[in-house]
Amino acid sequence: MDTASLEGKTALKEKILALKNRLKAVILTHNYQIPEIQELADFCGDSLELAKISKGLKEKVIVFCGVKFMAETAKILSPRKRVFLPVLGAGCPLADTITPLELIELKNKYPDAWVVSYVNTSAEIKSLSDVCCTSSNAVSVVKNVPADRIIFIPDKNLGAWVKKNVPEKEITTHSGFCYVHEQFSLNDLKRARELYPPAKIMVHPECRSELQDAADFVVSTSGMLKAAKKSSADIFIIGTEKDMIYRLEKENPEKKFYSLGNTRACIDMKKTTLDELYKALLKERYEITIDKSIIDKADRALKEMIKYV
Numbered sequence: 474m475d476t477a478s479l480e481g482k483t484a485l486k487e488k489i490l491a492l493k494n495r496l497k498a499v500i501l502t503h504n505y506q507i508p509e510i511q512e513l514a515d516f517c518g519d520s521l522e523l524a525k526i527s528k529g530l531k532e533k534v535i536v537f538c539g540v541k542f543m544a545e546t547a548k549i550l551s552p553r554k555r556v557f558l559p560v561l562g563a564g565c566p567l568a569d570t571i572t573p574l575e576l577i578e579l580k581n582k583y584p585d586a587w588v589v590s591y592v593n594t595s596a597e598i599k600s601l602s603d604v605c606c607t608s609s610n611a612v613s614v615v616k617n618v619p620a621d622r623i624i625f626i627p628d629k630n631l632g633a634w635v636k637k638n639v640p641e642k643e644i645t646t647h648s649g650f651c652y653v654h655e656q657f658s659l660n661d662l663k664r665a666r667e668l669y670p671p672a673k674i675m676v677h678p679e680c681r682s683e684l685q686d687a688a689d690f691v692v693s694t695s696g697m698l699k700a701a702k703k704s705s706a707d708i709f710i711i712g713t714e715k716d717m718i719y720r721l722e723k724e725n726p727e728k729k730f731y732s733l734g735n736t737r738a739c740i741d742m743k744k745t746t747l748d749e750l751y752k753a754l755l756k757e758r759y760e761i762t763i764d765k766s767i768i769d770k771a772d773r774a775l776k777e778m779i780k781y782v
């Protein structure tokens with residue numbers, strides 16, 4: 474980077490921090506955000522960690538650098554706070570794979586089933602669900618809810634992981650998937666084993682089922698951080714969004730992290746740039762609003778999750 478653009482970025486970061494202080498706002502950033510945004514965060518984490526943090530904050534203004542369902546989850550858990558998503562078009566193609574109408578049809582087809590929805594869903598889908606789950610607690614939630622039949626939405630790969638771990642229940646999965654994780658292949662994994670025999674391979678449960686079977690760890694992003702710290706291994710191969718590696722390296726400078734095959738980026742997560750964050754703070758945009766009736770029902774599904782982990 475040339476000096477002029479470096480100076481420009483430093484000045485922009487200072488302006489962002491000044492606006493943040495003026496608004497008495499807190500910046501939350503997801504692990505998949507670009508490093509420059511991660512560096513500006515008051516807190517960095519996965520979607521639910523951040524939503525829980527937002528609930529405990531005394532500040533009344535949250536700027537959520539992530540995608541829409543994450544900012545919505547923060548709003549559901551903290552309805553009296555103002556929650557902003559810096560880029561209006563930052564969505565999640567996985568969350569968009571299921572519509573309320575499809576879910577209602579599934580519920581009509583299996584009236585005795587419990588609907589377990591991954592947090593990567595819209596507020597409306599959460600409001601139609603019995604309970605939510607995260608990638609780290611999906612198995613416990615499905616195992617412990619008082620139902621033998623489950624409708625698990627929307628991720629088919631996380632659904633397959635749950636099915637493998639809870640064989641005693643009848644689980645109907647939806648066909649959604651995350652295109653970022655779906656791109657990692659078994660060949661990528663085999664090649665990584667050949668290139669780095671002592672390395673440990675960690676994949677997110679949104680990766681394909683055959684990768685889950687062949688990896689050393691199948692863990693959420695927060696699980697990756699814990700496993701990397703705890704493991705005695707020095708080299709890790711990571712099957713998740715590319716900027717998770719920045720966070721892993723930052724917290725484990727003595728260890729090496731490589732992407733499983735080519736790095737895979739989530740286009741929507743990269744929409745939040747320094748410039749967009751600056752404009753969002755300056756213009757106080759884009760504020761998340763959700764109908765109270767939806768907030769109340771979605772909040773119940775999120776709270777219900779705590780009972781079953």
Ligand code: SF4
Pocket residue numbers: 505540564565566567568593651652653654714739740741742
């Ligand atoms: S990485 Fe996948 S699940 Fe996460 S926001 Fe992007 S598309 Fe959605």
